[in-house]
Amino acid sequence: xxxxxxxxxxxxxxxxxxxxxxxxxxxxxxxxxxxxxxxxxxxxxxxxxxxxxxxxxxxxxxxxxxxxxxxxxxxxxxxxxxxxxxxxxxxxxxxxxxxxxxxxxxxxxxxxxxxxxxxxxxxxxxxxxxxxxxxxxxxxxxxxxxxxxxxxxxxxxxxxxxxxxxxxxxxxxxxxxxxxxxxxxxxxxxxxxxxxxxxxxxxxxxxxxxxxxxxxxxxxxxxxxxxxxxxxxxxxxxxxxxxxxxxxxxxxxxxxxxxxxxxxxxxxxxxxxxxxxxxxxxxxxxxxxxxxxxxxxxxxxxxxxxxxxxxxxxxxxxxxxxxxxxxxxxxxxxxxxxxxxxxxxxxxxxxxxxxxxxxxxxxxxxxxxxxxxxxxxxxxxxxxxxxxxxxxxxxxxxxxxxxxxxxxxxxxxxxxxxxxxxxxxxxxxxxxxxxxxxxxxxxxxxxxxxxxxxxxxxxxxxx
Numbered sequence: 001x002x003x004x005x006x007x008x009x010x011x012x013x014x015x016x017x018x019x020x021x022x023x024x025x026x027x028x029x030x031x032x033x034x035x036x037x038x039x040x041x042x043x044x045x046x047x048x049x050x051x052x053x054x055x056x057x058x059x060x061x062x063x064x065x066x067x068x069x070x071x072x073x074x075x076x077x078x079x080x081x082x083x084x085x086x087x088x089x090x091x092x093x094x095x096x097x098x099x100x101x102x103x104x105x106x107x108x109x110x111x112x113x114x115x116x117x118x119x120x121x122x123x124x125x126x127x128x129x130x131x132x133x134x135x136x137x138x139x140x141x142x143x144x145x146x147x148x149x150x151x152x153x154x155x156x157x158x159x160x161x162x163x164x165x166x167x168x169x170x171x172x173x174x175x176x177x178x179x180x181x182x183x184x185x186x187x188x189x190x191x192x193x194x195x196x197x198x199x200x201x202x203x204x205x206x207x208x209x210x211x212x213x214x215x216x217x218x219x220x221x222x223x224x225x226x227x228x229x230x231x232x233x234x235x236x237x238x239x240x241x242x243x244x245x246x247x248x249x250x251x252x253x254x255x256x257x258x259x260x261x262x263x264x265x266x267x268x269x270x271x272x273x274x275x276x277x278x279x280x281x282x283x284x285x286x287x288x289x290x291x292x293x294x295x296x297x298x299x300x301x302x303x304x305x306x307x308x309x310x311x312x313x314x315x316x317x318x319x320x321x322x323x324x325x326x327x328x329x330x331x332x333x334x335x336x337x338x339x340x341x342x343x344x345x346x347x348x349x350x351x352x353x354x355x356x357x358x359x360x361x362x363x364x365x366x367x368x369x370x371x372x373x374x375x376x377x378x379x380x381x382x383x384x385x386x387x388x389x390x391x392x393x394x395x396x397x398x399x400x401x402x403x404x405x406x407x408x409x410x411x412x413x414x415x416x417x418x419x420x421x422x423x424x425x426x427x428x429x430x431x432x433x434x435x436x437x438x439x440x441x442x443x444x445x446x447x448x449x450x451x452x453x454x455x456x457x458x459x460x461x462x463x
Contacts (some may be wrong), residue, residue: 004226014161016184017191017222021050021083022153028202028228036076036233038059045229046080052149053084059148060134060357064089064157064238067167069113069133071104071122072237081117082166082212082221086184089157092166093179094213101128103177107169108133111179111380117142151198162186166216167380170308179380180308182216190311190374191223193344197302197316198253198278202228207251209237209260213222218255218280218312239267249275257283258290265293273298280304282313285411288332295332305338305411307397309389311374315339315348315409324408337410338401350403355392360403365412368401 013019024033033046040397041049057068068090072078078094087093093111095104097119107126108116117136118126126135136142162183169177198220200206212221224231232251234241237260245251247269248280256264258281278300286303294301298403304313317339323331345408350358350366358366375395378386389396400413 010202014158014184015188016086016155016158016161016165017188017219017225018083018087018158018184020222020225021047021087024106024225024228031202031228032230033224033228034076034079034231036235037077041076043225045385048151049080049146050083050087050145051151051154053080053289054088054154055152057085057088057115057148058154060145062088064091065091065164066115067091067111067113069093069095069111069116070118070213071097071125072117072119072138072213073097073122073139073231074212075119075235076233077117077142078212079221079224079233080230081210081224082216086154086158086165087154091164094166094168094216095172096169096213097122097125097211099125101125105129106452107177109386110176111167111169140372158184161188162377164377168213168215168308178382178385181377181380182311183377186311186374186376187216187219187222188376189344190313190342191219191221192226193342193374194218194220194280194313195223195227195229197304197342198255198280200224200227200229200253204229204252205232205250206230207232207242207245207254208234208319209242210255210257215306215308215312218306220255220283229254237263239263240269243267243269243271246273246277247271248274251277253278255280255282257281258286259284261286261290261294265290265297266386270297272296278302280313282306284334285338288329288336291335292328292332295328301335303335303337303339304342305409307399308371309376309395309397310345311376314341314345314374316342320406337404337408339408341370341372342374345374346370348409349394350401350409351394355394358403359409360405362402362404362410365400365402368397368399368409368411370397371395 002258024043029044030042031045033041066087070078081092093113095107098168104125108129113133115134117138120137120139135144162185164181165184165187166182167179169179206220208231210217242264256279260282276298280302282304291301303317304315305313306312315338317335317337348368348370351369352358352366353388358364371394398414399411401409401411
């Protein structure tokens with residue numbers, strides 16, 4: 001007799017990016033998976049290392065749902081953790097390397113992490129972490145742990161695709177960081193959208209300039225295995241090294257915040273590319289000026305937008321028909337907008353205080369809200385903050401934007417940071433972009449100033 005449960009198992013499999021590492025070990029077996037300095041592994045070897053990490057963690061006492069923290073530079077071990085930790089049944093907590101020892105200790109304690117893996121030169125930042133958290137240094141100690149594991153397939157403990165795969169902590173600019181919970185399904189869908197939009201495939205090489213700890217590298221960490229793309233790990237951004245990789249044709253795609261792009265275009269090694277390189281930029285709205293400069297150097301720039309709570313990029317700027325016939329200045333202005341939801345994201349709106357759509361006139365400002373496949377499960381151990389963020393059935397971004405007649409959203413500010421002058425709302429982004437358009441300006445930001453009349457102006461603070 002076929003029951004409903006048994007029938008469902010025939011036509012349903014829980015969505016998880018962990019399945020991709022198993023497939024990649026077969027489909028892309030002899031293709032290079034990751035390069036980290038002088039070390040490299042093909043996909044068969046990388047799958048074997050993931051299995052070893054998973055089995056070693058289980059043998060060390062990891063139980064389903066246990067949190068495993070990493071404080072590490074962009075590296076093969078951190079990339080590996082995105083597969084090995086959830087393959088073991090654990091939840092990955094990748095920590096921002098720029099945080100203070102107190103902030104790191106808070107995250108380790110709040111997440112309840114039972115393990116913490118650390119790059120040796122970052123170990124002093126664990127000074128305040130409780131001694132009962134097991135520490136493993138990346139390097140020989142990490143390799144010894146892997147050697148204790150097995151390359152045999154790991155039996156999955158996943159029962160539901162909505163189980164948590166990672167917890168990413170917000171910046172905590174207005175208080176203690178909040179733990180944003182990602183589920184397997186959301187990680188799977190967003191990663192697939194990312195590699196599709198950046199046009200990565202088995203012949204691509206992705207350069208890790210974006211920190212893997214930031215929204216799990218915008219989920220590209222998992223997406224590499226889906227398409228067999230090679231990862232090139234560099235611990236820190238050295239513009240000369242990056243330009244060398246571009247010049248030799250070793251990197252075909254990357255992601256970076258506008259401030260990194262400013263570093264690249266102003267580096268002495270900057271020159272027009274012989275081979276096009278695709279990139280995503282986000283983190284703060286890029287100015288039309290930097291977009292134009294990157295285009296002149298031969299980069300194929302795509303502008304995306306999102307938050308930690310949306311697995312990174314939620315929207316992408318998609319050019320309309322006839323876009324290439326427009327003057328370069330107008331193209332740059334249009335590309336500075338935040339665009340439409342990506343193909344697997346969900347819905348985005350710009351609303352007033354009553355959650356009603358603002359007029360799609362490109363002028364009326366409201367809050368950007370989202371819902372759909374790649375919105376977080378909620379904040380870990382913080383139901384009050386989750387309820388507040390999800391009020392009215394939408395995730396409230398706290399970002400102020402406008403909706404254009406063609407359905408494209410464009411950010412104007414953070415809700416709490418809008419300039420109020422003479423009773424009128426003024427966008428700090430518009431002010432910054434006007435200043436950045438001057439040839440003598442490399443980078444600028446609007447900073448906090450309070451006038452005698454109580455008007456205020458603050459710099460925006462996107463995650």
